[in-house]
Amino acid sequence: MLAIRKAAPEPGLICHEVEAPALLGDDEMLIRIEAAGICGTDLHIADWTAGYEAMTSAMPVTLGHEFAGTVERGPSEWLGRRVVVRPSVTCGHCEGCRQRGEDGCTARSGIGIRRNGGFASLASVPSRNCVAVPEGLDAELAALTEPMTVAAQAVSRAGTVEGKRVLVLGPGPIGLGVALFAERAGAAALTIAGRDDAARLACARALGFGDTRDALADDEPLAPSGYDVIFEATGVPEVASAAQRLLAPGGVLVICGIHARPASFDLTAMVRLEQGVIGSYRAPVARWSEVVAAIADEPERFRRLISHRLPLEDALDGFALMRNRTAIKVMLQP
Known part of the structure; x- marks a missing residue:
């Protein structure tokens, strides 16, 4: 089967044929993958930015951690x-697992990072890592779940959002997801800002968010009186x-971007x-x-968050679309 893999601790990915995965234990399941999203983490791994050195020992490894x-x-x-x-595989026996269950694991390993992931036709995963999809929810929407849990967790970490002035910095999939969940949580006013982000801010407006700002194109400043919550x-x-300078007294700044x-x-x-x-990082x-x-x-x-759909063999084109911010979410279809 075809797979998109990280083969060496240096910039670049390879697209080649690999053997179909074997089940790694009695608790494993073989998933026929129908949709897999390209994530910002995948871009960092492809470009080999700092912070992913721990996956070196697992190479070559198939990427992809947003899939259904x-x-x-x-x-x-x-x-x-x-x-x-x-995508977070827990050990089940460390002190964190014993005390807090899966959410407390200190020895977790990531599907698509330290074990083969979803940029292929098939993937072997632990049964406890699977969440049933309701009838009528198609695969590409189901594959949005992982990034949307990151967004929903960020909103939860902010505390009370209801009635607050909210600013989202970064109109990528996570930022747009944050805006959707902040709206669901009752935000009184919501601004989404980017920089040279015309396509993504257009998506924000299509989602119904009227107050969007592009730092390179807009003259109107962000609120001088500050925002109650900034993501x-x-x-x-x-x-x-x-972002701290835009925060109102008593305000909360939630960091959900990954920084090199x-x-x-x-x-x-x-x-x-x-x-x-x-x-804010991983959702419970x-x-x-x-x-x-x-x-x-x-x-x-x-x-509306899905801007492009590509066959797996064109995955590297999808990475280019994400890298130049032409795309919102690229969904691969093995």
């Missing part, structure tokens, strides 16, 4: 069922630092203005079913 499909082999109760796959989803350290370099903050202002900075297991339900509730709205 049908169970072909595994426990009888799962056969033929359509599922979305949680930083750019992955650019300088943007994270600048440190960011600096004005700690004196943070103390005097009683501002908070919170990191329970969040997955909530997000599947949210997507099923507004399927055509979430579908």
